[in-house]
Amino acid sequence: MVNTRSTEFKKEMDKSGPPEWFLQMKADEEKRRQEEKEDKEKRREAKEKLRQEEEERRRKAEVEMINSLTQIHENFQLEVSQLNNRIDTLDEKQNSLVNKIQQQQNSLVNLEQQQNDLKSNLERQIVELQTKINTQASLSHISVTNIDSEQTAPSSSIVYPGTVRTSKILKPPTFDGQTAWETYRFQFEAAARANGWNENEMAASLVVSLRGQAATVLQFLPQDAPNYTSLVQALETRYGQQHLKQVFQSQLKVRYIKNIMRACKNLKPILKDYYIWHILRHQEIFWNKSVYRLS
DSSP states (O other), X not given: OHHHHHHHHHHHHHHHSSOHHHHHHXXXXXXXXXXXXXXXXXXXXXXXXXXXXXXXXXXHHHHHHHHHHHHHHHHHXXXXXXXXXHHHHXXXXXXXXXXXXXXXXXXXXXXXXXXXXXXXXXXXXXXXXXXXXXXXXXXXXXXHHHHHHHHXXXXXXXXXXXXXXXXXXXXXXXXXXXXXXXXXXXXXXXXXXXXXXXXHHHHHHHHHHBOGGGGGGGGGSOSSOOOHHHHHHHHHHHHSXXXXXXXXXXXXXXXXXXXXXXXXXXXXXXXXHHHHHHHHHHHHHHHHHHHHHHO
């Protein structure tokens, strides 16, 4: 039967060409193939477009990552440079402070040396002055002995107006600078009035009455018989209330300076340890902050 249809189909084809339904089928088949081809081409183009878009996104991501890494590296280099500069500045400040401390220590050593030299000079001058005082005291003692032996006869023969002489001469006490000058002056002038002395006699008696350190004031007076007023002024300056006030103030000042020097000497190791601890602590805090930033 199949062969019969095939034979009939061939006969029909031979008579009038391909039938209409066959041509329609061929056309539909060709159209389907064309649509499949176009659809395949569209899918290929869409896939290619997606691939290109993905490639572009990947390239942009790589560029952004490279830029970000470059910026991070530059920031890191900047932080490291700033950190090194700060460390150098800190080292310079530390060296400067160490130099200042060393200079202060050298100044203190020089000051202590000057104090020791001054102390030695003062001790030497005191010894020399004590020797002169002892010599002057010996000479004064000899003069007092000679004057005491000559004082009774000649002095009793001279009578000044307004005075009454007695046969007994009151001998004033000696003055060595240990007793109060005002008290001694009162006693001396009382004896002078009782003896009826004039200013020259009072000056001579006062000269021979000086002992010890008090006799050193004679070195600063004229050698040609100093008068009574100049003697009193010299002794007032040396042993009066104003002099004692100045001596007391000088002693307080010296004691204050010694206490300050002793305190500075005791504080030097403490300040040095505190300074080292402060520098190390500051560096530790600075390093911790720097590491925290970099992390």
